[in-house]
Amino acid sequence: xxxxxxxxxxxxxxxxxxxxxIEIDAAEAGxxxxxxxxxxxxxxxxxxxxxxxxxxLADTSCGYGCLLNLPEGGTGFTTIELKANFLRTAREGxxxxxxxxxxxxxxxxxxxxxxxxxDGREMALxxxxxxxxx
Numbered sequence: 001x002x003x004x005x006x007x008x009x010x011x012x013x014x015x016x017x018x019x020x021x022i023e024i025d026a027a028e029a030g031x032x033x034x035x036x037x038x039x040x041x042x043x044x045x046x047x048x049x050x051x052x053x054x055x056x057l058a059d060t061s062c063g064y065g066c067l068l069n070l071p072e073g074g075t076g077f078t079t080i081e082l083k084a085n086f087l088r089t090a091r092e093g094x095x096x097x098x099x100x101x102x103x104x105x106x107x108x109x110x111x112x113x114x115x116x117x118x119d120g121r122e123m124a125l126x127x128x129x130x131x132x133x134x
Contacts, residue, residue, distance in 0.1 A: 003027075008064055017060045020053060024064060030101035032065040037094050038118075048089045054115055055084055058126035061099035062111035066130040071106050074132040080108075082128040093118025107132055 008024045020042065026033045034057060036042070042053040059082060066077045096116045103110040108129055115124040 003068060012060065016056060020056055022057055022060050024061070027064065027068055030065070030069060030104070032061045032068070032099045033097065034061045034064075034099075035094050035096045038090050038092050043091075048091065049095075051084070051086060054086070054095070054124050055082070055126070057095065057097045058084065058099065058113040058115055058124065059128060061097045061113050062126070062128050063130070065099045065101060065111055066109050066132075069101055069104055069109065071104065071132060073106075073134055076133040077109070077130040078133060080129050080131045082126065085125045086123070087125070088117055088121065088123050090117050090123065095123060102127075105132075 005024055005027060008027060012018045020036060022034055022036045024032060024034045036057050038049060042049055044050040059079060097113050099111050099113040101109060102112050108131055110129050113126040114122055117123040
């Protein structure tokens with residue numbers, strides 16, 4: 001089944017990715033890129049980007065990648081573990097994410113994602129494990 005970028009972005013439009021303004025820019029075998037323009041609603045009360053906003057961008061990118069790379073017989077997935085290391089923050093601009101498939105097994109997938117700050121420097125490193133549903 002072929003899924004277009006328009007289909008991916010439409011699928012997320014009325015749920016969390018859409019509410020946060022996450023947009024998928026590219027999707028190919030084992031790789032997804034996305035971005036999110038930093039807005040006031042992405043912030044924590046102290047005025048810096050909320051960690052959950054960054055995680056949402058990374059987990060969405062990895063999740064869409066998993067969906068596009070399901071093994072034969074896979075009907076869906078769910079995240080069973082995630083980890084993030086934060087290196088810096090942002091208060092404005094566009095943050096970007098690149099997610100890459102590390103392991104594409106029959107029952108699990110492991111994805112790594114790098115989120116970059118508006119200046120292009122690494123902002124967060126993310127890894128998640130997806131359980132393939134059948």
